[in-house]
Amino acid sequence: MTTLTERIVTVADLPQPPGEGDLHSEPMELSMGPQHPATHGVLQCKLILDGEKIVRIDPVMGYLHRGKEKHAEHMTYQQFFTLTDRLDYLQPLANEVGWALTVEKLAGIEVPARAQAIRTIICEFMRLSAHLVWAGIGGVDTGAVSMFMYAFRDREALFDLLDELTGLRTNQEYLRIGGVGTDLPAELIVKMKAWIADFPAHIDQFELLLTGNRIFHQRMRGVGQISAAQAIDLGVTGPCLRATGVGVDLRRARPYLLYPQLEFDVPVGTRGDAYDRYLVRIEEMRQSTRILKQLLDQLPAGDWIAKDWKNVLPPKGRVYTSMEEMIHQFKTVTDWCPPKGEVYQATEAANGELGFYLLSAGESHPYRVKIRSPSFINLQALKPMAIGAWFGDIVAIIASLHFIMGECDR
Amino acid sequence: MSPHDATPAGPGPGPAPVAAGAAPRFAAAVANPKVLRRELTLNERLFVGPFVKALWYTFTRMFRKDITRRYPEQKMEVKPTLHGVPVLVMKEDGAPRCVACGLCEFVCPPRAIDIQPGETDRPIEREPKTFVIDMLRCIECSYCEEVCPEEAIVMSTEYEVVGRRREDFVWDLKKLLKPAQELAARIAWVRKTYKRWDAAAEIAPPPGGVFRDPRWAGRERPVDSH
Amino acid sequence: MGVEEKFPEVVTARLTDLVGWARKNSLWPMPLGLSCCAIEMMATVGPRFDLSRFGAEVFRFSPRQSDVMIVAGTLSWKMAGVARRIYDQMPDPKWVIAMGVCASSGGLYRNYAVVPGVDRIMPVDVYTMGCPPRPDTLIRAVMELQKKIAELAIDGRRPREPVLVQ
Numbered sequence: 001m002t003t004l005t006e007r008i009v010t011v012a013d014l015p016q017p018p019g020e021g022d023l024h025s026e027p028m029e030l031s032m033g034p035q036h037p038a039t040h041g042v043l044q045c046k047l048i049l050d051g052e053k054i055v056r057i058d059p060v061m062g063y064l065h066r067g068k069e070k071h072a073e074h075m076t077y078q079q080f081f082t083l084t085d086r087l088d089y090l091q092p093l094a095n096e097v098g099w100a101l102t103v104e105k106l107a108g109i110e111v112p113a114r115a116q117a118i119r120t121i122i123c124e125f126m127r128l129s130a131h132l133v134w135a136g137i138g139g140v141d142t143g144a145v146s147m148f149m150y151a152f153r154d155r156e157a158l159f160d161l162l163d164e165l166t167g168l169r170t171n172q173e174y175l176r177i178g179g180v181g182t183d184l185p186a187e188l189i190v191k192m193k194a195w196i197a198d199f200p201a202h203i204d205q206f207e208l209l210l211t212g213n214r215i216f217h218q219r220m221r222g223v224g225q226i227s228a229a230q231a232i233d234l235g236v237t238g239p240c241l242r243a244t245g246v247g248v249d250l251r252r253a254r255p256y257l258l259y260p261q262l263e264f265d266v267p268v269g270t271r272g273d274a275y276d277r278y279l280v281r282i283e284e285m286r287q288s289t290r291i292l293k294q295l296l297d298q299l300p301a302g303d304w305i306a307k308d309w310k311n312v313l314p315p316k317g318r319v320y321t322s323m324e325e326m327i328h329q330f331k332t333v334t335d336w337c338p339p340k341g342e343v344y345q346a347t348e349a350a351n352g353e354l355g356f357y358l359l360s361a362g363e364s365h366p367y368r369v370k371i372r373s374p375s376f377i378n379l380q381a382l383k384p385m386a387i388g389a390w391f392g393d394i395v396a397i398i399a400s401l402h403f404i405m406g407e408c409d410r
Numbered sequence: 411m412s413p414h415d416a417t418p419a420g421p422g423p424g425p426a427p428v429a430a431g432a433a434p435r436f437a438a439a440v441a442n443p444k445v446l447r448r449e450l451t452l453n454e455r456l457f458v459g460p461f462v463k464a465l466w467y468t469f470t471r472m473f474r475k476d477i478t479r480r481y482p483e484q485k486m487e488v489k490p491t492l493h494g495v496p497v498l499v500m501k502e503d504g505a506p507r508c509v510a511c512g513l514c515e516f517v518c519p520p521r522a523i524d525i526q527p528g529e530t531d532r533p534i535e536r537e538p539k540t541f542v543i544d545m546l547r548c549i550e551c552s553y554c555e556e557v558c559p560e561e562a563i564v565m566s567t568e569y570e571v572v573g574r575r576r577e578d579f580v581w582d583l584k585k586l587l588k589p590a591q592e593l594a595a596r597i598a599w600v601r602k603t604y605k606r607w608d609a610a611a612e613i614a615p616p617p618g619g620v621f622r623d624p625r626w627a628g629r630e631r632p633v634d635s636h
Numbered sequence: 637m638g639v640e641e642k643f644p645e646v647v648t649a650r651l652t653d654l655v656g657w658a659r660k661n662s663l664w665p666m667p668l669g670l671s672c673c674a675i676e677m678m679a680t681v682g683p684r685f686d687l688s689r690f691g692a693e694v695f696r697f698s699p700r701q702s703d704v705m706i707v708a709g710t711l712s713w714k715m716a717g718v719a720r721r722i723y724d725q726m727p728d729p730k731w732v733i734a735m736g737v738c739a740s741s742g743g744l745y746r747n748y749a750v751v752p753g754v755d756r757i758m759p760v761d762v763y764t765m766g767c768p769p770r771p772d773t774l775i776r777a778v779m780e781l782q783k784k785i786a787e788l789a790i791d792g793r794r795p796r797e798p799v800l801v802q
Contacts, residue, residue, distance in 0.1 A: 034718055035668065036697070042670055042715055063715040064671055067747040075519065082519040082551055082744060089672035133675065146468055152682035153477060159679075167493035167565070169770055171672060173551040181556075182491070182603050209464050212454045247442030268442045279445035303607040316604035319559045326559055333517050333557045406671045409712075478686045481775045495765070520737070520744045546741035546753075549767035570776040571765040574784065576741065576755070579763065 027055065032394070034063045040137065040398060041405030045382075049391055057386045057394075059379055065409040072369040077103050077336065078177060080366070085171040087354075087373065088407040090133045091126035093162075094349050096175040101256055102345040102356040103177050107338035109311050113258075113300040115179035120257045121192075121295050122162070122174070123347075124288045128199075129158055130350035131285050134402045135206055138278070141399040142219040147209055154202050161192055177336075178312040179305025189296055196292050203285055210278070220275040224385035224397035227272060234384070235377045238352025239280045240401060244272030250348035264291050274400035311336065335364050351375050351402065371410055375403035486569075490599035493550040494569040496543060498586045499562050499593060505530075506587055508562035510538040514554035522547035523554065541586060545571055545579040555600060564596045652790045659703075659729070659792065660782040663692040666702035666726060668719060670709025673736040673768040677708045680771040690778050699725040704781065705758075708768075710738035711751040723758045729792025731761045731785070733777050736768045743767055 033044035042063035048056040068083045075083070084099040085092035097119050104111060111119075132155045139147025159169050165188060166172035166181065174181045210216045226236075228244040241248060249266040251259040267283035269276030306312050313332050318325035340362040346355035352374030361367040378401055385397050453459045479486070486492075499507045510527035528539030554563050566588060573579055590597065639648050667677055680687050687693045696702040699722045711719055723732070734754050737743030740763040742752035754760060761784055764777045787795060 034715060035722055041674070063712060063718070064710065065712055065714065065749050066710055066745050067749040071745070071747060076517075078553070079517065079519045082549060086672055086744070089675060133678075137678075146464075148678075149683050152679060152684070156477070156679065156682065156684040164489055164491060167489075167491040167552065168550060170676060170768055171549070173549075173553070181552075205467070208460075208467060212450065212460050213464070214450060214454060214457045214460070217450060242442075245444075266442050267445045269445055270447055276445065276447065279447060283445050305606050307607045312606070313556065313604075315606045315608035316561075316601065318608065320561070329557065329559055330511075330513060333513055477683055478689075479684060480689065481685060481772050482779065486770075486772060521746065544741070545765045546737050546763060547743055548765065549737060549744055569766065569770055570773045572773060572777040572780050573763055574761060574780070576753070576763060579740075579765065 030391075034060075040403065043379075043398075043403075043405055043408070045394070045398075047391070047394070052391045054386050054389055054391060054394065057383055059382055061376075061379070061405070061409050063409065064405045066406075068410045069369050069371060072366050074365060076334075076364055077338070077366065078333075080369070081175055082171075082173055085173060086406055087371065087410065088130070088349060088351065088375065088404045089170060090130040090404060091350050092171045093122040093166075093174055094126040094130075094347070095354060096173075097123050097257070098345065098347040098349070098354050099356055100175045100177060101347060102343060102358050103338065105345050106341055106343045106358060106360055107177070107311060109178050109306055109308060111179060111306055112303040114183075114302040115304045115306070116257050117295055117299050118180050118184050118304060119175070120259065120262075121184070121292060121299075122165075122180075123257065124291050124295075125158060125162065127288050127350045128285055129155060131281050131288075132158070134281060134350075134399075135210075138399040138402065139210065141395050142216055144209060144213070144216060147206065150202070150205060150209070154199065157195055161188065161195060164188055164191075176305060176312065178308055179303070183304045184299070189299065192292070193296050196289050196296065199289050200286060203282060203289075207282060211282075217275070219393075219396050220278055220400065221273060222271075223274040223389065223393045224400060225271060225273040226381055226384050230384055231272065231381065234380045236352070236381050237374050238348070238350070238378065239277055239284060240378050240381060241352065242266065243269035243276035243280045245270055250346055250353055254346065256345075256347060258295070262291050262294055264288075274396050277400040277402075337362055337364050346372065349374055351404065351407070352378060354407075371407075373407040373410060375405070375407040376410075379403050379408055488567045490595045492565070492567055492569065493552050494566040495545060495548065495550065495571060495581075496552075496554055496563050496586075497566040497568075497588045497593070498541060498583070499564060499597070500587045500589050502590075504587075505532065506537060506541065506562060506583065507560055507590075508538050508541060509534060509536045509560055510541075511536075511559065513557045513559065514563055517553045517557045518548075519551060519553065520547040520549055522549075538583065541583050543581050543586060545581055546576060556604065561597065561600065564593050564600060566593060566596070653786075655790050656786045656788060660785040661691040663690070663704045663778065663781070664694045664696050664702045665692055665733075666699050666705045666722065667695050667697070668705055668707045668709075668722065670707070670711060670715065671738070673708035673739070676768040676771055677706060677735065677774065680774045685771040685775060687775065687778065690775065690782070692778055699723070700727065702726055703729065704731045704733060706733045706735050706774075707739040707754045707760075708735040710743070710745060711754050711757075712749050713751055714749075716751050716757050719754070720757045729788070731781055732758055733762045733764065733774075733781060734760045735764050735774055735777065736766060738767070740764065 028049045030047045030049055031044060032047055034042040044060040046058040046060060047054055071083055072080050081096050081099060084095040087095045132151045136148040136151030163169050165184060166174040226244060228246050231241050231244045232246065245268050247266050247268045252266055264287045267280050269280050309328060314325040314328045319329045338360055340360055342359045344355055344357045346353045353372065354374055355372035357370040358366055359368040382401060386394055501507050510525050512525055515523045515525050522544045524542045525538050526540040527536055529535055530537050552565050555565055639646055669677060679685060681693055681695065705723060705726060734740040739754050742750050762777045762780050764773055766773050
């Protein structure tokens with residue numbers, strides 16, 4: 001096993017140039033990134049190649065480090081939503097849900113059923129959004145450029161819905177502690193249902209373009225294969241873990257929100273290669289539409305934010321007219337302090353287990369926040385996947401792992 | 411079946427209907443269904459058939475109505491939920507409704523707002539001497555609007571702000587103040603939404619009929635500056 | 637007096653105008669996609685917004701082939717050197733659009749890790765508001781840049797000298 005004292009291997013350490021009859025060529029160092037179209041943001045891969053074979057890969061991260069965990073120590077709990085949005089920017093609202101659940105677990109706030117349902121809905125919409133971008137960009141990476149157009153066509157339609165709900169296209173800042181920002185209006189539910197009704201046919205179109213495509217097969221099959229044991233050892237979660245055959249999904253394993261009441265399947269793969277990861281994600285999109293159908297059909301009525309005078313901003317009309325509520329408003333905004341304690345809450349984001357570990361000293365801002373970002377930990381699997389692979393496969397491997405550097409570097 | 415499937419707590423509908431005759435997507439109906447990983451058919455391996463099919467699919471799209479929105483001519487449909495740039499609401503007399511309480515300044519996550527409070531001779535004694543929003547910091551999150559106790563700062567419908575100099579993005583009172591009629595749709599939305607659970611809480615405009623204390627008549631108070 | 641009067645089908649223009657017109661309608665962007673804004677930038681090229689209507693859809697990931705750099709996202713100090721190097725590799729004349737508040741001013745991040753505005757390391761021509769800006773706003777920024785390019789002299793750097801009318 002590797003140890004912490006492992007030093008960077010250079011060309012000099014590698015097997016020396018070939019003897020007679022040996023087909024090994026001289027090893028070559030190659031830097032891929034940080035500005036490279038296939039590295040999904042700003043990851044640098046230092047590769048050492050033996051001919052076309054990868055013998056060593058060192059991911060260099062930190063090019064998008066923005067100091068979020070440190071920032072959290074100076075922000076109020078509500079303000080930190082703006083930073084969680086920008087973690088995995090393909091699914092901003094799902095990150096917000098994770099943070100909201102963490103804070104509510106710490107403060108013991110009861111969230112009304114309707115707010116929970118709306119949260120579940122936006123979680124699933126965000127999973128679709130992330131998988132759609134993955135399908136588009138992954139398609140481009142493996143040579144199917146038209147996939148980009150089709151995936152973004154659907155994503156735009158999805159974003160129209162969220163735009164109407166939240167007022168912003170991405171990074172919506174929609175969640176509040178104790179509920180959501182605004183109600184889900186009835187006419188929007190109708191539009192969402194229409195979109196959901198159309199969408200499965202669009203997934204079939206994606207499959208028409210990719211699944212039976214020979215080029216795509218050859219790019220993805222048997223590429224970047226890891227075993228289930230390896231994946232568990234590395235802490236890989238999400239579709240990358242499920243592709244190896246381990247059916248762990250936090251929506252099932254540690255249910256939150258309304259997931260225990262919903263019917264859905266957790267698709268798993270068999271081999272754990274890039275093609276399985278593709279199939280699992282495509283199937284997850286189908287399951288998400290299934291969940292959304294169930295939720296939109298029977299959205300519970302009631303409040304969309306907790307009726308909690310001490311933890312939630314009071315109704316505006318009372319703020320304008322009553323002194324007590326005015327003071328509540330000011331206190332809740334500036335000095336809302338959950339109790340002391342520490343809490344961990346994990347949610348199943350599109351890439352895997354997104355966890356927030358929160359240590360509170362009873363102040364108006366967190367004492368320490370640790371974000372267990374799935375992308376960062378899934379990135380560990382890059383090494384076992386890539387070593388021994390051909391150089392051309394690295395693009396497909398990165399595309400199928402689909403890490404988001406905003407979440408990786410935090 | 412997993413334990414969660416066994417006891418559905420909610421009135422979940424039945425399993426999603428499977429289209430008759432559709433090819434099974436799962437290899438077997440177990441708790442965690444395996445995705446079907448099929449080999450390519452001969453047709454697919456020959457490549458020509460699917461290739462032509464996919465090309466045909468793309469070709470047929472050419473004759474559909476395109477979804478492109480021709481932006482500068484065809485603007486986005488503006489809904490009251492839209493978060494544009496935050497602006498200040500102007501009263502009838504041209505003064506800002508803002509009383510410089512500083513709550514938006516506090517809550518603004520990127521610290522884009524800067525307020526210097528001042529005193530006036532009008533019945534409402536406080537008003538911002540300067541109110542500056544750095545639009546190159548603003549992330550349009552609408553937190554300022556939500557916390558404002560005076561309905562003085564709301565999100566406008568202006569969302570396409572570009573410029574060549576950074577100074578142009580520092581908006582002061584002159585640029586921020588907008589008459590209330592222009593913002594009526596958003597203000598109505600704010601009143602409706604931020605009632606929250608309390609539908610009975612009637613939203614009245616900020617009280618404007620406060621009389622000044624007669625003891626202060628004729629006396630100039632020093633202007634706050636911190 | 638001029639050619640246009642004798643041959644009505646001929647249009648004459650100053651060379652500067654022609655070059656400016658050609659330049660502004662064939663921008664080749666170099667997408668420095670760093671974070672969230674990169675997704676919106678992709679959406680701008682996507683079917684709904686279709687940046688190719690402005691002749692600017694040919695995204696070149698090689699700086700040598702591009703003339704406008706769209707800095708989309710948060711630029712950290714670690715990335716700053718790389719970004720500057722990419723900028724230096726672009727051939728003249730070149731322009732920079734700072735997309736979003738992070739690129740324009742550091743935005744949400746006032747800390748040790750983030751460059752407070754890419755104008756610290758390279759000249760910026762157009763700033764864009766929004767976090768991330770809507771694709772509409774990016775298109776507006778491209779239009780603003782086109783306007784600016786049309787006002788430039790033939791080398792693409794200096795502002796054009798005023799025409800002396802006799």
